[in-house]
Amino acid sequence: MRILYFVLLAILAAPIAAQTGLPPAPYADTQLEDPAKEAEARELMEELRCLKCQSQSIADSNAPMAGDMRSQVRERISAGQTPDEIRQWLVERYGNWVTYDPPMTAMTWPLWIAPIILLIAALWLARGRFRRKKEKS
Incomplete structure (x- = not known):
């Protein structure tokens, strides 16, 4: 039972220990x-x-x-x-x-280019989808 109290106390005290003591x-x-x-x-x-x-x-x-x-x-x-x-x-x-x-650097260019590539892919897929709907009608 004492071990359980110790574990419970340690769990409850963890947030206090995480606080910084610096001003x-x-x-x-x-x-x-x-x-x-x-x-x-x-x-x-x-x-x-x-x-x-x-x-x-x-x-x-x-x-x-x-x-x-x-x-x-x-x-x-x-x-x-x-x-x-x-x-x-x-x-x-x-x-x-x-x-x-x-x-824009070698490390960040994919972050800048990815949205453009995704937009082009979405437009291409939407174009194909609308074209198929038009052919069915």
């Missing part, structure tokens, strides 16, 4: 004082993907990693870097996947 990044949820710089940072944060959530931008994500990335963006904007320089730094650090608009 949040300084600019994770604090806006910059200059509204123009904050708008610039906000626009860039909307274009960057949260690496943990994967379907949210870092502006929308509550993940600690997204908070760190928001803080980095705000700190670099306030230091005078341009959004393009920050985006390039993040791409070098995390890869092209961090942006919602990855550049």
